[in-house]
Amino acid sequence: MTKKNYYVLSLFILSIFLGCKEEQKINPISENIVFKNYKDSINLSGTLSIPYKDGKFPAVILISGNGEHNRNAEFGNHKPFLDISNYLTNNGIAVLRYDKRGVEKSSGDYNSANTFDFAEDVNAAIDYLLARKDIQKNNIGLIGHSEGGLIAPIVASNSSNVAFIISLAGPSINGDKILLSQQKAIATSKGISEVEINKSQTLNRNAFEIVKKYNDKDVLREKMATYIEKISIDDSDKPENMTFEEYVDAQVNSILRPWMVNFLKYNPQKYIEQINCPVLVLNGSKDLQVLSKENLPEWKRILEESGNKSITIKELSDLNHLFQACETGLPDEYEKINESFSIIAMEEMTKWIKEQIK
Known part of the structure; x- marks a missing residue:
């Protein structure tokens, strides 16, 4: 082998090695955690997923909608919050998801709680992330689905620690x-x-x-x-x-x-108009539970009138309330659909989050 060929081969081997190192860099690690809501004296159990062992990462907290949801927002054979967590973590974003109070491993009473109580649980999750050395404290965002899209503005309107929020089929009109x-x-x-x-x-x-x-x-x-x-x-x-x-x-x-x-009795405008951070609002065109034609224009009106300059609002074609590609959008389709959560919606969220990271 000539010296020249040996040099080329060495570079080739080196490039493979470096390529493997780069592939291994995103190797998500999931840690089962417990954080405390001191106000209500309850412990919330969840999972924190980070892209890899060493480093500091932007993070999001997943907030589920109405119902006794576990950390994966599980229904039927679907685990949409697990899918979202895996997708975001593979794109360098840490994700915290948790069992709602009174559900599975979390303490507390679900049936006696309202939206504002669930908002306190999110505040507790933020405090937990702020105490972690592997989380970027200035890049903690909220992703709320359905009722979670009500909760995120409540939290963001009262906290300077929320860098951005994403509303997934979150209401903007009265309950x-x-x-x-x-x-x-x-x-x-x-x-x-x-x-x-x-x-x-x-x-x-x-x-x-x-x-x-x-x-x-x-x-x-x-x-x-x-x-x-x-x-x-x-x-x-x-x-x-x-x-x-x-x-x-x-x-x-x-x-x-x-x-x-x-x-x-709830009027979302009171809290949406107090949001100062960037906002992404997504709705499916076939959502029959929180209709995009009624809610997206209100999100836009409220945010613009309140002076928020960082707003992105999109309707995603043929997706239902759970962000699945569907035929009718009816709830009795949800468990029958093979898709847990649209890859298109996950791509939209990921691209937008990366644009917000400071």
């Missing part, structure tokens, strides 16, 4: 309007008659108005019970093994859950 819009969109897609839809809308709207009108818990329960009794006479939906009184009580308890009462 009662969200539910009425959701119910109508789903019923329409199922082919329910306009007469039946209008009847249901009226019944629900009246119930929601009662919740919004009365603040005293005892008075609210009395007024709601009277209303539910009135509209439930001869209700064909009453199970045969349940008395009328039990049926009424079950409906009253459902609508007067702490979370529901808070949600029906």
